[in-house]
Amino acid sequence: MxxxxxxxxxxxxxxxxxxxxxxxxxxxxxxxxxxxxxxxxxxxxxxxxxxxxxxxxxxxxxxxxxxxxxxxxxxxxxxxxxxxxxxxxNKPIPFDYFILSISWQPTFCKEQKNKPECQSSNTLFALHGLWPTTDKKPYPAYCQGQIAKPFGHYTTLPLDQELSKKLSSNMPGTQSYLDRHEWHKHGSCSGMDVKTYYTKSVNYFQWFSDSPVAKQLKSHKGKIVSSKQVKQWINQWSASQSISLHCIKQNNKTVLKEIRLYLKKELPVSPNSQSFFQYAKRSNCPDSFYLTP
CATH class of the missing domain: 2.30.30.40 (SH3 Domains)
Structure with a gap:
């Protein structure tokens, strides 16, 4: 009873x-x-x-x-x-895979012109976050009992100088304390300490940034590309079921906002083709879209 x-x-x-x-x-x-x-x-x-x-x-x-x-x-x-x-x-909140979220920064900065990272940046790709994910709601978040706060209200993360420099270079949002928010909301659910979490986040982001897919997208900035063409680039590097594209409407154009890589739960520090999780939710980009310069 x-x-x-x-x-x-x-x-x-x-x-x-x-x-x-x-x-x-x-x-x-x-x-x-x-x-x-x-x-x-x-x-x-x-x-x-x-x-x-x-x-x-x-x-x-x-x-x-x-x-x-x-x-x-x-x-x-x-x-x-x-x-x-x-x-x-004592008991971790379970998850099934990671999403590495990568922003197409020009689209972000069109929406957030007053953000510090948008004042002088000419970056195309920006690390948004590494998210432990499951298909069942609620999604893992604030897993060690953290309280959600405005980004700047969290204390500085205990990262060494070298890693902090790498993170700032790849995640322009650190200027707005995005790194602190991402750690407390998502990193706390990863099963990793903060140094390991951001070491892997940076490594996997750089892996994508150096990929043929990223190079093709960079070379087409300011142009309209077809989803079919982008999928071909993706297939040449990995598998189409491991990456999704996400678009929004901006100034009457459909533009790329975000790229998501789906990665296995057991992430080695050094990325490789075996790191992909063969599942991706359907991209919401139409047959063609614009790459904001």
């Missing part, structure tokens, strides 16, 4: 808050209220955390949300703000 009640409460939480089940431990480092309902600020019995005490994590209100659901010492289910302690997630 008790187990049935717990499952019912979790189901209700999921419906109301986008609840995500997690397994782990929360260690309180300050005294905070333990709410029956954080939305209504209801704390029946005036429960509070005890500094140094460890609580079992049941889940959070949503990926990137501010609230953890825990079991209090009397076995009741309560909500606590994530800033009230340290979070340790």
């Amino acid at each position: 008790t187990r049935l009640l717990v499952l019912l409460l979790l189901a209700l939480s999921s419906t109301s808050y986008g609840f995500r089940m997690l397994e782990g431990e929360f260690t309180a480092n300050k005294t905070c209220d333990l709410w029956c309902s954080f939305k209504k600020h209801r704390n029946t019995g005036n429960h509070q955390t005890a500094i140094g005490s460890i609580y079992r994590i049941m889940g959070d209100n949503k990926p990137g949300g501010e609230w953890l659901q825990i079991r209090d010492k009397d076995n009741s289910i309560r909500w606590v703000n994530k800033t009230c302690g340290n979070i340790k997630i």
